Amino acid sequence: MQTCRKMRLRRLALVMTSCLSCLLIIVTAKNKGEFCFATMDCSDAGLFCTGATCQCMVDIDPEHGKFWGCNTSVDCDGANAIVQQALPAEVANKSEPPLCTISQQCTALPGYSGYCYFSLLP
Numbered sequence: 001m002q003t004c005r006k007m008r009l010r011r012l013a014l015v016m017t018s019c020l021s022c023l024l025i026i027v028t029a030k031n032k033g034e035f036c037f038a039t040m041d042c043s044d045a046g047l048f049c050t051g052a053t054c055q056c057m058v059d060i061d062p063e064h065g066k067f068w069g070c071n072t073s074v075d076c077d078g079a080n081a082i083v084q085q086a087l088p089a090e091v092a093n094k095s096e097p098p099l100c101t102i103s104q105q106c107t108a109l110p111g112y113s114g115y116c117y118f119s120l121l122p
Helices: 002-027 062-068 074-086 091-092
Strands: 049-052 053-056 099-101 114-117
Touching: 062 114, 074 099, 074 114
Parallel strands: none
Antiparallel strands: 049 053, 099 114
């Protein structure tokens, strides 16, 4: 009886450890070329999730980069309005205003110093 109980506890501990490991992998921000589920998984303002990998916006489509490109946070107001409409109300209310952020992993488009970066964390 004790042996069976110990085996169950070991299995439970193994399952819990596996679940925690998966959660940590999902929550960790991704760098250029790494697997992603959505753009918010990507760690850099210049990255966009496409084809399940984080890629530089400027490499995907320069027009896409121009939409998100900015020189000051005021430049992000138009993008912010579109994003706020697309988000569920409970997420939109918790999101921070976008900031014009210099990309550490991607080059900026000519005429722009960075990209509008949204934080969906409260």
